[in-house]
Amino acid sequence: MTARPRGPVLDHGNALHEGLGGAGVDPKRLEGDLADRFRAAHAAVEERRRTGEMGFFRLPGDEELAARSRAAADDLGRDVDALVVIGIGGSALGLAAIRDALLPAGWNELDDEARRGRPRLYILANPDPDTLTALLPRIDPERTLFNVVSKSGTTAETLAQLMVIWSGLEAALGADGLPRRLVVTTSSGRGPLAELAASRGLRLLPIPEAVGGRFSVLSPVGAFPASVLGVDIDELLMGAREAAARSAHPTLAENPAGMLATLLHLADTELGHPVQLFMPYADGLRGFAYWAQQLWAESLGKALDTEGRLVETGPTPLPAFGATDQHSILQLMMEGPRDKVVVFLAPEAPRRDIVVPPVLRDYPALSYLGGHTLFELLQGERRATAEALRRAGRMNMTITFERLDARSLGGLFMLFQIAVAYAGALYGVDPLDQPGVELGKVLTGGLLGRSGCPDPEIPPVASRWRM
Numbered sequence: 001m002t003a004r005p006r007g008p009v010l011d012h013g014n015a016l017h018e019g020l021g022g023a024g025v026d027p028k029r030l031e032g033d034l035a036d037r038f039r040a041a042h043a044a045v046e047e048r049r050r051t052g053e054m055g056f057f058r059l060p061g062d063e064e065l066a067a068r069s070r071a072a073a074d075d076l077g078r079d080v081d082a083l084v085v086i087g088i089g090g091s092a093l094g095l096a097a098i099r100d101a102l103l104p105a106g107w108n109e110l111d112d113e114a115r116r117g118r119p120r121l122y123i124l125a126n127p128d129p130d131t132l133t134a135l136l137p138r139i140d141p142e143r144t145l146f147n148v149v150s151k152s153g154t155t156a157e158t159l160a161q162l163m164v165i166w167s168g169l170e171a172a173l174g175a176d177g178l179p180r181r182l183v184v185t186t187s188s189g190r191g192p193l194a195e196l197a198a199s200r201g202l203r204l205l206p207i208p209e210a211v212g213g214r215f216s217v218l219s220p221v222g223a224f225p226a227s228v229l230g231v232d233i234d235e236l237l238m239g240a241r242e243a244a245a246r247s248a249h250p251t252l253a254e255n256p257a258g259m260l261a262t263l264l265h266l267a268d269t270e271l272g273h274p275v276q277l278f279m280p281y282a283d284g285l286r287g288f289a290y291w292a293q294q295l296w297a298e299s300l301g302k303a304l305d306t307e308g309r310l311v312e313t314g315p316t317p318l319p320a321f322g323a324t325d326q327h328s329i330l331q332l333m334m335e336g337p338r339d340k341v342v343v344f345l346a347p348e349a350p351r352r353d354i355v356v357p358p359v360l361r362d363y364p365a366l367s368y369l370g371g372h373t374l375f376e377l378l379q380g381e382r383r384a385t386a387e388a389l390r391r392a393g394r395m396n397m398t399i400t401f402e403r404l405d406a407r408s409l410g411g412l413f414m415l416f417q418i419a420v421a422y423a424g425a426l427y428g429v430d431p432l433d434q435p436g437v438e439l440g441k442v443l444t445g446g447l448l449g450r451s452g453c454p455d456p457e458i459p460p461v462a463s464r465w466r467m
């Protein structure tokens, strides 16, 4: 373990009155009513953490679970050219975040040596026949490890793609060959996938009962494929433990996850900023931004509060990417409706850097760039954008961390999971459920003739409008 001073740091200066010409948050409130509100939210979350309902808190310390992921990776993840993970939503987005952050860019195009003998990675989330049709001829069933991931074990998108893979695998390897090439990650001992694994002798990696899909990245859902790919999951979990320790205090000013949750909740509910952009300035955090979007949206967008009252609440989280989106959405952020708050995310130091060579000195439009590094340019753009937004009276915050590695990423995962738990308490909703996605699943089941799902009789839109 290497000594390290700190993990993700939240700078909320650009969310406060002074800097924003009176917009944003009155800092006095951070020691007044907002601190009181947070203390109550903290107590509510602590209670659910203590009872074990919020199972994600336990994952970073669950050595046994991590060891199971590592052991399965050691047994089955060697001597394969490809790892195909079949899963969607919380069963895929965390792994995509790990891939983007911790594997070298363009991983699948690298040769064996550059991948240090680790497999290429394919994530099958959306059941689009074009995607699967393109992939299947490129992978050799003898040299591919499949990992089907579904907490419920009932997700149609995942099961349908598994069935396609299953039939090809059985044809190529025979039923006896399947356990060498297919690993199931699902609820322990419950659900159709657990039954399938038990009856066919497949390795099952359990997702603890109290860990929901979007909170499962530090369970075998993320840890097993990450181990197969050579990611140091001990560092990931350590970063998560450190972040949890830093965001445990009931005092708002001493709890970064609490501050993030409090300010974003206030931005939405009192300051008129329901649109919340997570905007990394690092290509490696693209997947993280999508992961955070799902975590925020599915956890906080709710019809009913915990008392059963109709509230129809929740912010609209969106990923945005610096500096690319400075040439896209920034104009709207600067001058459009004041309904947005931006959370910038950035490493303080690059993993590697490139100096722009001092060529073309006779061209002032180019020459000032010579001698600077690309990291300096990117971070300069981030700081400048935050400042430009501040000068325009637009609320923003910045989360920085030392450099993008497994430990920082573990810290970011945990910071956001704890923050959304606090935000749930502040909104008065249950961040762990997602009742709103059920109706669509039942209607889909009905369209495909699933037993127990009535024919939804959805009229074609054109017939409703007589077009």
Ligand code: PA5
Residues within 6 Å of the ligand: 088, 089, 090, 091, 149, 150, 151, 152, 153, 154, 155, 158, 212, 213, 214, 215, 298, 434
């Ligand atoms: O966070 C969630 O619960 C969802 O996004 C699920 O992960 C997603 O719907 C997939 O469900 P499952 O993991 O049961 O296949």
